[in-house]
Amino acid sequence: MAEWWAGLSAQFDLNFIQKDRWLSLLRGLENTLLITFFAAIIGILLGIIVAAVRTTYDNNGENMKYQKSIGYYILGFFNVICKIYLTIIRGTPVVVQLLIIYFIIFANSTNDILVATLAFGINSGAYVAEILRGGIMAIDKGQFEAGRSIGFNYLQTMIYIIIPQVFKNVLPTLLNEFIVLLKETSVAGYVGIMDLTRAGNSIRGVTFSAFMPLIAVALIYLVIVMLLTWLVGKVERRLRKSER
Amino acid sequence: MNDNVLIKVNDLKKHFKEGTIHALDGVSMEISRGEVIVIIGPSGSGKSTFLRALNLLELPTSGEILFEGVNITEPHVNINKHRQKMGMVFQHFNLFPNMTILRNMTIGPQKLLKKSKEEANAKAMELLERVGLADRADAYPSQLSGGQKQRIAIVRALCMEPDVMLFDEPTSALDPEMVGEVLDVMKELAKEGSTMVVVTHEMGFAREVGSRVVFMDGGVIIEEGTPSEIFDNPQSDRLKSFLAKVL
DSSP: HHHHHHHHHHHHHOOOOIGHHHHHHHHHHHHHHHHHHHHHHHHHHHOOOOOOOHHHHHHHHHHHHHTTTHHHHHHHHHHHHHHHHHHHHHSHHHHHHHIIIIIITHHHHHHHHHHHHHHHHHHHHHHHHHHHHHHHHHOOOHHHHHHHHOOOOOOHHHIIIIHHHHHHHHHHHHHHHHHHHHHHHHHHHTTTTOHHHHHHHHHHHHHHHHHHHHHHHHHHHHHHHHHHHHHHHHHHHHTTTTTO | OOOOEEEEEEEEEEEEEETEEEEEEEEEEEEETEEEEEEEEOOTSSHHHHHHHHHTOOOOOOEEETTTTTEETTSSSOOOOOOOOEEEOOOOOOTTSOHHHHHHHHHHHHHTTTOHHHHHHHHHHHHHHHOOOOOGGGSSSGGOHHHHHHHHHHHHTTOOOOOOEESSTTTTOOOOOOHHHHHHHHHHHTTTTTTEEEEEHHHHHHHOOOSSEEEEEEEEEEEEEEEHHHHOHHHSSHHHHHHHHOO
């Protein structure tokens, strides 16, 4: 037992304490969180825009056509763009997207983190869009009609009546998407970014000891995910209070 | 146009599925202020489609609807303005589940009529008082019975002080013992002289409250007249066989 313990503590010393190796894990974690956070914001913004275009077109197309509004054709155009975006992003692996954005589209950029953030954000946006769209479609049509019959226009009905209900319904699914995003950023190492995963793997590369650094990386991801889950659970309970 | 005419419908048509289904096949009607029009007919007769077309929840294929002298089927008309003057009550209540009863009633007046919170609340409480639900102001819709929900839906529409109330089968989704409380509120409204258009299967209500009863089938008006003309002296075979089934 004592021997086992001594071995373990030697491993710990080798992998984290010597040469301040834990610092590289910390820096990796910082990059991972940075990329995840800003990618999530890009994803939310993109997702809202895409979901808005898609649902407005689906819900209002008939109306706008009836009013012979030019907006119908403009909206139709953007709707097609959004559909193409969704198809491409959801139809290709995120690593491939990252590589293309890094080595082709922003080949001359020197800000690796920013490019990776953009890549993950664009990727996440597609999933967020579909989550939001699904949430909006799940609201009973009667809610739209009730809002419109009171005299709210389409946008007001969305903002005052539909969106608050959607938000509550999609919160768990959205959280799930951001958990996936956090873990997906672990492929950032493909383009040479020192994220948490790559930092752990680098330690393994110099110490020739796999157990400690990789388990440490896994634990750190796990703790962050558990924290996120706990946080949203709290928010959810607060939102649910209104309905009982 | 006669000043007393509130809604005038000319040859309204609604076709679905590339014109293969004619939900409305040329309906014309004049509705005067203070009238209570009750529309009856078998399911699929187009009566709900007609009612929903009156505030353009259903877009007509052709024909026109003049509301307070304005042809609201014109593309450039701001329908939202006119809908504020047309209260609507749905079969499935459609209360907003995430808002309290009071908020359900005040959100429209506050956001659209620009009433102050106090003003909107006072009006809502007064209406809640009238339908005997003042004590439920802070409850959520899920905590109410069907009959209570529908009474709330009616006063929610009334909060906007509409010129006409449209009822789309308001009692069809209710348990039988709750139908009465909703009909009572509607009778009250009719007595006060509100203009109402009611699609319903409640023949007793039609006979008692209707100033005019309209029988629709196959997307057209087959017969219309006073309740006693329709119920005691039906002319067409279709109305006779309909009444034989429901009475």
